[in-house]
Amino acid sequence: MLKVTDLNIKFKTQSGYFEAVKGISFHLNKGETIGIVGESGSGKSVTSLALMRLLDEKQAVISGQVLLNDKSLCKIPETEMRTIRGHQIAMIFQEPMTSLNPVLTCGFQITEAIQLHLAINKAEAKAKTIALFKEVQLPRPEAIFDSYPHQISGGQKQRVMIAMALSCNPEILIADEPTTALDVTVQKTIIELLHKLKAERNMSLIFISHDLAVISEIADRVMVMYKGEVVEEAPVKTLFAHPKHPYTKGLLACRPSPAWRLKKLPVVSDFLDSENKKAASIEKIREGYLYQPGEIKERERKLYEQEPLLKISHLNTWFPTVHNVFGKSKGLVKAVNEVSFNVYPGETLGLVGESGCGKTTLGRSILRLIEPTSGSINFENTDLRSLKKNELREIRRNIQIIFQDPYSSLNPRLTVGDSLMEPLQVHRFYANDTKRKRKVLELLERVNLPPEHFNRYPHEFSGGQRQRIVIARALALQPKFIICDESVSALDVSVQAQVLNLIRELQQEFNLTYIFISHDLAVIKHISDRMMVMNKGEIVEMGDPDEIYYHPKEEYTKRLIASIPGAVA
Numbered sequence: 199m200l201k202v203t204d205l206n207i208k209f210k211t212q213s214g215y216f217e218a219v220k221g222i223s224f225h226l227n228k229g230e231t232i233g234i235v236g237e238s239g240s241g242k243s244v245t246s247l248a249l250m251r252l253l254d255e256k257q258a259v260i261s262g263q264v265l266l267n268d269k270s271l272c273k274i275p276e277t278e279m280r281t282i283r284g285h286q287i288a289m290i291f292q293e294p295m296t297s298l299n300p301v302l303t304c305g306f307q308i309t310e311a312i313q314l315h316l317a318i319n320k321a322e323a324k325a326k327t328i329a330l331f332k333e334v335q336l337p338r339p340e341a342i343f344d345s346y347p348h349q350i351s352g353g354q355k356q357r358v359m360i361a362m363a364l365s366c367n368p369e370i371l372i373a374d375e376p377t378t379a380l381d382v383t384v385q386k387t388i389i390e391l392l393h394k395l396k397a398e399r400n401m402s403l404i405f406i407s408h409d410l411a412v413i414s415e416i417a418d419r420v421m422v423m424y425k426g427e428v429v430e431e432a433p434v435k436t437l438f439a440h441p442k443h444p445y446t447k448g449l450l451a452c453r454p455s456p457a458w459r460l461k462k463l464p465v466v467s468d469f470l471d472s473e474n475k476k477a478a479s480i481e482k483i484r485e486g487y488l489y490q491p492g493e494i495k496e497r498e499r500k501l502y503e504q505e506p507l508l509k510i511s512h513l514n515t516w517f518p519t520v521h522n523v524f525g526k527s528k529g530l531v532k533a534v535n536e537v538s539f540n541v542y543p544g545e546t547l548g549l550v551g552e553s554g555c556g557k558t559t560l561g562r563s564i565l566r567l568i569e570p571t572s573g574s575i576n577f578e579n580t581d582l583r584s585l586k587k588n589e590l591r592e593i594r595r596n597i598q599i600i601f602q603d604p605y606s607s608l609n610p611r612l613t614v615g616d617s618l619m620e621p622l623q624v625h626r627f628y629a630n631d632t633k634r635k636r637k638v639l640e641l642l643e644r645v646n647l648p649p650e651h652f653n654r655y656p657h658e659f660s661g662g663q664r665q666r667i668v669i670a671r672a673l674a675l676q677p678k679f680i681i682c683d684e685s686v687s688a689l690d691v692s693v694q695a696q697v698l699n700l701i702r703e704l705q706q707e708f709n710l711t712y713i714f715i716s717h718d719l720a721v722i723k724h725i726s727d728r729m730m731v732m733n734k735g736e737i738v739e740m741g742d743p744d745e746i747y748y749h750p751k752e753e754y755t756k757r758l759i760a761s762i763p764g765a766v767a
Contacts, residue, residue: 199402200226200249200287200370205262207244207253207426215259218244220426226370231396231403233417233434235410235449237466237690238660240423242406243292246372249404250289251279266370285315288368292375294355298347304358305343308365315366330361334391352553353384357391364395371396372404377412378688381552381717382761389415389763408690410449411763414438422446444469444478451480452695454724456747456762459494460487462702463695463724501727506540507679507711508564513537513573515556515563533559534570535735541679546705546712548726548743550719550758556735557715558602561681564713565599566590577679595625598672602684604664608656614667615652618642621674641670645700662693666700673704679711687716698725719758723747731755 207219219241226232234242247253248260251271264271266287271279291297299307308330309323318326324343331339334357347355356376363371373392377385393416396403405416413420413434420437422430422445430443441447448466464483515534533556541547551557562568564575566582575582577597585593601607608617618638619631628634639649645666656664665685672680682701686694702725704710716722722729723743731739731746733754739746750756 199228199267201263201265202245202249203263203265205245205248205264206260207241207248208259210257210259218426219248221262222423222426222428224421224428224431226402226404228402229396229400230419231405231417233413233420234404234406234423235408235413235420236423237408237449237692239425241426242408242423243374245423246289246374246404246406249372250283250287251276252283281315284311284368285366286368287370287372288363288366289372290356290359290363290374290376292378294352294359295347297359298355300347303344303346304350308358308362311362312365327361327365330365331358333364333395334358334361335387336361353380353388356380356384356388360388360391360395364399367399368401370402370404372406374406375408376405377407382719382763383552383757385412385763386415386761392416408692409453409763410438410446410691411453415763422449441480447478447480449692451483453691454695454698454720456720456723456759458484459489459744460484460724461489462487462699465695465699466692498727501542501545504542504544507543507545507578508541509574509576510540510564511538511574511576513560513563513575514571515559515568516571532735534563537573537735537737539730539737539740541711541713543678543711544705544709545727546702546714546725548722548729549713549715549732550717550722550729551732552717552758555732557717557732558683559735560732561599561683561713561715564681565594565597567599595675596678597681598675598677598679599681599683600665600668600672600685602687604661604668604685605656607668608664610656613653613655614642614659617656617667618671618674621671625675627675638670638674641673644673644704645670660693662689662697665689665693665697669697669700669704673708676708677710679713682712682714684715684717686721687718694721701725718762719747720762731758 203223204221205219206221208215208217222245224232234245236242249264253260305324305327308327309320312318312323312326313320328339328343331342336342336354336357342350342354377388380388392403405413407413417434420432420434421428422443424445430437430446437446441450445466448469451464452466454463464487468483469478513534514536516530516532519529519531537560549557559568563570570583577593580593582590615635615638618641619634622628622634622637628637639652642649642651647663647666659667686697689697705712714722714725726743728741729743729746730737731752731754738752739750739755746755747759750759
């Protein structure tokens with residue numbers, strides 16, 4: 199159906215042309231799913247945008263051939279391409295919140311496309327849209343038709359995007375990172391939904407992801423991209439059983455595997471920098487990072503014979519629901535409900551659960567960024583709930599948080615250096631700004647960022663670099679305790695491995711204590727000394743990560759484990 203030959207894409211920059219895609223070729227058969235995998239910047243999304251003719255022709259120089267049913271998409275006029283785009287070949291974009299128009303209802307955005315391509319009236323378009331919402335298993339389809347994007351959850355927005363892409367019965371569907379940053383349970387549901395829709399409609403699918411584990415769940419054939427080139431292509435089972443290229447091995451190895459308990463995760467450079475790249479096996483490199491016999495037990499003994507650093511007792515954070523006409527609340531949402539636990543010095547306590555379970559609310563309640571309803575928060579024998587604002591500000595030197603989205607937690611108008619110096623100035627660390635700048639440069643170096651980044655702004659960095667910057671900021675005041683709130687959820691698996699290794703190294707170097715929050719049970723199992731599973735505001739299971747993974751007691755925990763994406767040993 200689709201044949202791509204020698205596709206090259208260059209972008210004009212101030213210093214010349216940047217080659218984003220370098221002569222790639224591939225084909226897609228009727229009813230087939232091809233997975234395109236690689237890190238950010240490998241050329242995956244740019245390739246898909248070129249197939250759809252969505253790149254700015256003033257900035258991008260494209261050469262090569264793209265044939266759809268023997269018709270050249272590169273040569274036809276834009277008016278003809280507009281009839282093909284959405285109708286014969288459609289796309290689910292990476293970030294549904296930015297792809298949906300915030301000032302238009304979800305229903306209107308789909309009926310608009312249907313009326314444009316299928317030439318039917320408004321009532322028929324609405325009926326077709328509601329039928330599509332039912333097909334993609336959206337709850338309350340009539341209500342969502344009249345809802346705006348901000349009024350529905352991330353998983354629901356993703357389903358609206360899928361419905362939009364399917365609305366004109368395309369022959370080929372391009373799904374660009376459709377499950378990134380979603381809960382593992384929602385991710386599993388979206389993958390199953392795409393499987394079902396593809397089979398029912400006999401569509402072909404191009405599924406783009408940075409995560410080979412996700413690709414293994416859906417693709418028939420896999421194409422691995424690295425720095426704009428295809429470095430390996432094979433049927434999915436062959437690629438997983440016998441990866442040939444060092445980069446493919448690195449991508450497979452760097453995702454946390456529940457089957458291995460490692461001191462640190464392998465990273466792509468372990469394979470690319472290996473003396474004998476082709477001989478470097480995933481198992482051999484992982485074995486070099488294994489805990490020695492008795493090492494975990496000895497660590498646990500030392501951790502839990504100490505006095506707890508943090509004691510949480512019967513903590514509740516409740517929010518009023520919709521108010522009636524007299525301004526009174528009709529009820530309460532118990533976001534955190536009767537939660538009690540201790541955290542010990544030097545420990546990493548993992549907190550896992552789906553979106554909406556109360557994880558983030560619990561983390562922010564501990565810091566009093568959200569005021570708890572009742573209960574006690576005892577940090578180093580100080581009751582945090584009894585402190586006044588100025589006293590709380592003083593103690594926050596020792597309690598820091600790494601927020602979920604590093605871009606929105608950094609001030610876009612401040613350079614990275616100013617953002618890191620600000621907490622040092624507020625808390626009067628060091629005698630002057632010269633000494634503070636020296637400290638900031640040390641912090642940047644510690645998180646593997648060069649000193650010249652001091653004068654750059656947040657938008658000039660990649661996601662992984664921004665995550666390192668907010669880690670450096672959390673370390674600036676030399677805290678004892680850090681809450682990491684979904685701090686790796688939206689990162690490439692290769693960058694995620696680097697950040698997880700960095701978090702563990704810093705813990706050993708500075709004797710840090712963490713609460714590590716994530717929806718990904720594989721990540722939590724890797725990083726944690728103990729694991730807590732949270733559901734509907736309550737802690738439903740708590741204990742040793744291996745014990746919970748291999749012998750879960752709660753059905754909810756079993757469902758989280760079953761949702762961990764695929765077949766990566």
